[in-house]
Amino acid sequence: MDSTKLKRRGLMYVLSSPSGAGKTTITRALLKQNNDLTISISATTRSRRAGEVQAQDYYFVDIPEFNKMVDDGNMLEHAKVFGNYYGTPRQAVEEALANGRDVIFDIDWQGTQQLAEVARDDLVTLFILPPSSRELENRLRNRSKDTLETDTQIRDRMSKANDEMSHYSEYDYVLINEDIDKTIEQAQMILDAERLKRRRLVGLSDFVRGIKDGL
Numbered sequence: 001m002d003s004t005k006l007k008r009r010g011l012m013y014v015l016s017s018p019s020g021a022g023k024t025t026i027t028r029a030l031l032k033q034n035n036d037l038t039i040s041i042s043a044t045t046r047s048r049r050a051g052e053v054q055a056q057d058y059y060f061v062d063i064p065e066f067n068k069m070v071d072d073g074n075m076l077e078h079a080k081v082f083g084n085y086y087g088t089p090r091q092a093v094e095e096a097l098a099n100g101r102d103v104i105f106d107i108d109w110q111g112t113q114q115l116a117e118v119a120r121d122d123l124v125t126l127f128i129l130p131p132s133s134r135e136l137e138n139r140l141r142n143r144s145k146d147t148l149e150t151d152t153q154i155r156d157r158m159s160k161a162n163d164e165m166s167h168y169s170e171y172d173y174v175l176i177n178e179d180i181d182k183t184i185e186q187a188q189m190i191l192d193a194e195r196l197k198r199r200r201l202v203g204l205s206d207f208v209r210g211i212k213d214g215l
Ligand code: 5GP
Pocket: 016, 017, 019, 042, 043, 046, 077, 078, 079, 081, 086, 087, 088, 106, 107, 108, 109, 110, 111, 112
């Protein structure tokens, strides 16, 4: 038996970055590569963008519904990001972890800080940086081609990106996304190594006892 087959606690893998740094691509790749990884689908009060699917990209809710989820204690964390409310529904995460699955989160630094308060031992946090300001601006401009954003909107996104980036030092790992394939590989390596942390391998003590007993 190798260590990857031992019973272990699921972990919470948080990815944060300014928009345009590649976080969505990395998250999708990790989900494809890891059958035992589940994505946490957030609830948000922001309006649905073209192509977004209810209960797949987000649970799109109105403000009273959102507030009720918070008041009922059904959010693991919640925050206001760029004028809209976002939060992580508690139940799906707790169920996945209880079933030994890992959960990946695409949330901002505020949510990451709150998760650290409630679940530091289960948390692994990763921040993705763009390789340069010019590259970030190029990516934001390319992405906004469809939505015909103005220069002012792009500048606004750049300034929000700078705010988000100022929190990189609160994260366990920081990757500079120069090459997307390499960054995905590194994000996978971190996940693999974190899964092998001794404190997560709850099946280890039985295994060692078995060796001592000559099994
Ligand atoms: P967007 O509206 O572009 O999908 O997301 C905007 C920002 O909100 C992103 O930085 C994203 O990581 C963050 N975000 C999405 N869901 C949550 C959540 O449940 N909690 C927190 N704190 N941030 C979130």
